[in-house]
Amino acid sequence: MVLCEVIGLSRRFGGNTALHGVTLQFEPATIVALIGPNGSGKTTLFNLLSGQLPPSAGTIRWQGQDITAWPPHRRCRAGINRTFQVAQPFPDLTLSENVALGLLYGAPAEGPRGRRDALVQAQDLLGEVGLAARAQAVARHLSLGDMKRLELAMAVATRPALLLVDELLAGQSPRSAQELLAYLSRLRARGVAVSLVDHRLQALLAVADRAVALHQGRVIAEGKPEAVIKSPAVLEAYLGEPAP
């Protein structure tokens, strides 16, 4: 069953084409690794999927429905959510409050009843990403690694069916990176479709079911992770020379 489909998605910024006719599908309970050099369009794709940017061309379908024109908050409530590459929680709110917002507004039908309930649930969610001890601290002074965890908790709070994770592992120690990837695997087991962008390729591909390689805004390879990273197109894009 296809959860989310993008068809011929393009995005131009002035003279620069960041994405060019990308067609992809996302299915539940899978982890898709999105790989590619800097500038290949990965974050742009995420921005288009979650609604922060409108496409220049193409459509996005969600469970069969055309959602190309939907604003971000509507997509969030439908089940698409993401973390941001540049972590930007609400600086003057506590971690609990940051997460509670998503609990209250991200999926209103299934959410907590009021602010107090939400804060309690937020505490639990923060525990899942290892931030329980810091729940009452104000978000402004978090380290980069902790901010990324907070971003993850905020995104999970909205009960996503498709979770887009952008550069989660930056600033994490190897052990905490493993813990976070294990958490994403648990999300997959719960049926969530996850798409990951990260520069730590090894870790990424170990947990991914599928990989999609982007280069200069186009999909150049797709399939099982091991196959994708060995494909000639990908090697050429990363290393700049045809594979022997």
Add this chain to the structure above:
Amino acid sequence: MESRRGPRRCTVVEAVVGGLITGTFYALLASGFAVILGVTRVFNLAHGDLVILGAYVGERLWHLAGWSPILVMPLAALPPLLLAVASRPLLARVGEPFVLRSVVLTFGASLLIQSTLQTTFTADFRLITPPAWDRGISLFGVRVAAGRLLIAATALIVLGLLHLLFTRTFFGKSLRAVSLDREGAALAGIDPVRVDRFVLGLGGALAGAVGPLFAAIQYVTPSAGIGPTLTAIVLTIFGGVGSIGGLLVGGLLLGLAESVAAWAGGALWRDLTGLGLLLLVLRWRGVGLAGASVSAIGPAGGRAA
């Protein structure tokens, strides 16, 4: 802003020509505001009050010594220049969010300037009325007051000089550098504090210099500053902070629109046109600049992925 005295316009052609002439004046009126906003990011809500301050200086010198409003422009520019430069250390103390807090601060300054003017000059309505300026001159078959033409010519000359300053001189280029990228400019060896001081002085001087011209067109009262401020805001947002040409085009359009609206519907429609254009321009340019800007989403909204 219409003249509160003089013959009623009776043909639309006269309204058009008059509006265009007023438009050049508007562009000069806005230039001080635009310069400050462009480089220091400060929306100077006290701009109009600096104009009025200059207007009072001009009016007093005219009344007491008979000096022409054009000639006293440099003198009228002086007190606002000093005030603006003196405000630099205060602006440095404004915290985050800078743009909003500086707006509120300049509003407070506006109130203080207004109260000073009220105490010093009382609330009487004042006007500069050089008799030679009333003489009618025929321009393209339309009668225009000589004074108006003089004001327009002065405006164009000053605007032209400003344009040369920004595009042809090294200092002008460093102004633009700082307005585009403060940190980058500092790294390139441009001292942002000196540039700020200069720009504030220039903006204040431009505002004050326009004052005597303003006093020749319209009644001056201590609280008359809001009008010039709003005009400056419309034109600056429309024309872009770096572009004298943009200010001029915007000024001409605004002057034309107001003049035709006044000809068609009187003072009410003139004012509504100006305010309506302000709302339009804010809405047109405002989204994507303030608040939910795309650059908050990822590096430069999608450049690096």
Add this chain to the structure above:
Amino acid sequence: MREGGLVGALCPARAVFRWAGIGGAILAVLLPALVGPREYLLYLGTMALVFSVLAQSWSLQAQAGLISFGHAAFFGVGAYGSALLSLRWQFSPWIALAAAALLAAATGLAAAEIAGDLTGPYFSLTTLALAEILRVVALHWTSLTEGAWGLVGIPGLPWIGARETRAAEYYAALVMLAAMCGTSAWVQRAPLGLALHAIRQGEARAAASGVDARRVKRIALALSGLFAGGAGALHVHIFHWVDPASAFSLNLSVLPLIMAMFGGSGYLLGPPLGAVVLYLGNELVFQRLAPGGQLWLYGGAVVLVILALPHGILGWIEARVGGPRGPV
């Protein structure tokens, strides 16, 4: 987070603030009895309350980062609305007041639509323009508003037995302030309050968390308009006249801004505190020293707040006594 029930919500968690708040409330209720026949003092108290409502309603928008420079728009709609309803169309002043407040709430909705997604100084300037438009309209639509002459002879608020007294006005203002503070306290504890703060700190991020920012702003502006309009309506029934300059002026617009920021707009009782201090300070002290010079006081207060008291008086006090977290 503030905790401990409604009273806890009304005052910051510091016990000293809580007791000060309760003490102030008791004093406010008993004031007419304490003041006795000195009607002027009661009048001052009423006006202080009216401005408190106005300042508090302003800060409701400010929670979402919507810093209004045109709050007089709501005040003026309430003022003219109630004046016209009670003067021209003979409605009971109480009904006129309620209807005018609703009209002002509708104006808030309109303001939200006109402003769209604008925030920051662009939003502020939009509100300024809106208030100016209303002033100009009120000035020139003479068939409705009598233009610059204004409307006179507006009836006062009838008390029991159709008799109007200063006490009626005072208690009306007090009830209005209580309702306003109650609304603010409720907002602070409800999801809406969290959404308002989130929008201020990052509207894009809030939208990505599922917050419909447009809708939240609509609610904030409508509530803000409701109470500001109520204050305006109350004002005309106390003064029995209204004109464009007093109802829609820019200087009126910024009074709630100055008062709220001076008291501390991040605190529940900051705006009323700022309103009481500045209004009474002006009427009782400043006007004796510099008659007609209230712009000095207000301008100076603004500059002082921005440069030295970023979180207002309450912020300064809380920083001294080491408060729990500071304002949000």
